[in-house]
Amino acid sequence: MFQPGLKGVTAVETKLSNINGEEGLLTYRGVPVQQLVENYSFEEVAHFLLHGELPTGEKWVAFNQSLKESRCLPDYMISILDNLPPELCLMDVLRTTISSFNTNNIGDNNKIALQLIAIFPSIIAYRYRKMSNLPIVKPDMKLNHIENFIYMLSGKRNELNAKILETYFILTMEHGLNASTFSARVTISTESDMVSAITSALGTMKGPLHGGAPSGVIDLLEEINTEDRICEVIHNKLKNKDRIMGFGHRIYKTTDPRAESLKNTIIKLNELPDWMSLALKTEQETIEILRKEKPNYKLYTNVEYYAAAIMKTLELDSTLFTAIFSASRIVGWCAHVIEQLNNNTIFRPNAQYVGE
Ligand SMILES: CC(C)(COP(=O)(O)OP(=O)(O)OC[C@H]1O[C@@H](n2cnc3c(N)ncnc32)[C@H](O)[C@@H]1OP(=O)(O)O)[C@@H](O)C(=O)NCCC(=O)NCCS
Structure with missing residues (x-):
């Protein structure tokens, strides 16, 4: 049966989130998002989505520390960010820079996911400030993920703005089989690699009917x-x-x-x-x-x-919007890529021939 846009077709099983569209309910791993927003930080919810548990003790310290340590841009990325044509929009820049991400010495997909989550804000802030002729702001390891993002973007610390942006990040980091997540899953289903899957997702996110x-x-x-x-x-x-x-x-x-x-x-x-x-x-x-x-x-x-x-x-420039959405949805993309690999079947639907 032909279903344009795969409307109503169930293509994967997931434990990550559930959407009840009639009642307007969204849960991550069984917990309503509103509850997560009220009680947990971005880092905790990201860990919950990626690993199925809220982090405590040593796991929490290690996860947090790795996220912080992975914020610095490697030299090759800085060189790409400095040399891409100025007329490229931030989503083009993000997609191109992320596709260059060298994962050779990182290890498994959980570690790659963590580094990707950490580096998105740094790429966005660097390029935004460069294009705006503002001095580059280096990451501050004392700040949490969102506080640091606000700081790198604006050059100022602002706890209230960070809290508001954190609400947005938690609410938007995962949302079932939306177009960009589907892209990521299709790419990884060929047994490609996580960076390629995230690059696909970024290309899909850019469109005005989705992240634009x-x-x-x-x-x-x-x-x-x-x-x-x-x-x-x-x-x-x-x-x-x-x-x-x-x-x-x-x-x-x-x-x-x-x-x-x-x-x-x-x-x-x-x-x-x-x-x-x-x-x-x-x-x-x-x-x-x-x-x-x-x-x-x-x-x-x-x-x-x-x-x-x-x-x-938050007085954020509109050129930043879709890139900021991507900096939150990267968590869901990575979690879906890992889930797809745990029980993989390559995506290969049929096309109905209607030609001569
Ligand atoms: C999000 C979206 C792509 C979902 O679309 P969908 O479920 O595939 O629905 P369809 O595109 O099949 O549209 C169904 C009908 O609703 C109409 N419709 C849907 N969204 C509409 C909108 N934002 N404005 C006007 N009409 C809309 C369509 O025109 C269509 O009506 P028609 O059959 O009389 O032409 C669509 O609602 C949209 O384009 N919204 C605006 C963009 C947006 O806000 N995107 C962010 C999504 S989180």
Whole structure:
């Protein structure tokens, strides 16, 4: 049976996460993500996804230490980052630099995963600051993974911003067989290698229908600009058959729980930024319009809608959005690659011939 986009097809078994799209529930290894966000750090949840247990004692110290020690960029990567054409977007740069990652002396896939997780923020921050003509900031081993990322990007330590970004990282690090994770699993299923699988995933993540959506949300809100224009802009987009960025999801047929958590994170802040009121009003009116215009589909806000809000709260440049999403999803990609290898069958679906 032909299923465009493999809609509704179950292609793998996984113990990593479960999505209940009708009820809007997401669990990692059986634990609701909201519970993980409230009680654990990025490092702990990453360990939980990769190894199936929350780290304690010596394991925790070793995992944390290795993550910190793997932040420094090797010279060959710095040379690539310095020499890639300036017009390349950050996702192209990230994909190219990661594909050069030399794993020869690292060891097994668990160790490679850890180094990849550690190095993503360093690549992003280095290239971003270089392109912005800002002095490069070296990693600070005293800071945790997210605090260090904020520090390397902005040159300043900011615990509140790190906490907000950590919420985003935990909520987005894993999400079943999304397009980029599927890419990673397809590549590793040929018994290729982890770096190739992650490079595939990065290429897939770049697309506007997947990881590129938050920039589209900012464009949308900038186009709307004032609350009285919401209706007109959304109707025009639907008339032109444009997608409303940040709405709709293949699996969620109600509000994406990650969007809800991110929204609450921003609402809890002392001062609600101006554009947040616009985002909230736009969400409300757009859902009403979509309900009338596309009654056969349940279209609600997805994670990208409020990811854009988080990025704006943190005053992060929109050129960084998809790369930052990748720096969190790398955890899920690595966990899926390891899971695929533990019970591998090469992906090779059929194509239905419709030609002459
Ligand atoms: C995420 C997405 C690709 C999932 O799509 P999907 O489950 O494959 O659904 P389809 O593309 O088959 O769309 C089904 C119907 O809903 C409509 N639809 C889905 N998302 C829509 C959106 N954001 N705006 C307007 N219409 C949308 C489609 O036009 C289609 O209607 P039609 O049959 O009348 O043409 C889709 O919702 C989308 O493009 N969203 C915008 C991009 C985005 O926010 N991506 C981030 C995802 S986390």
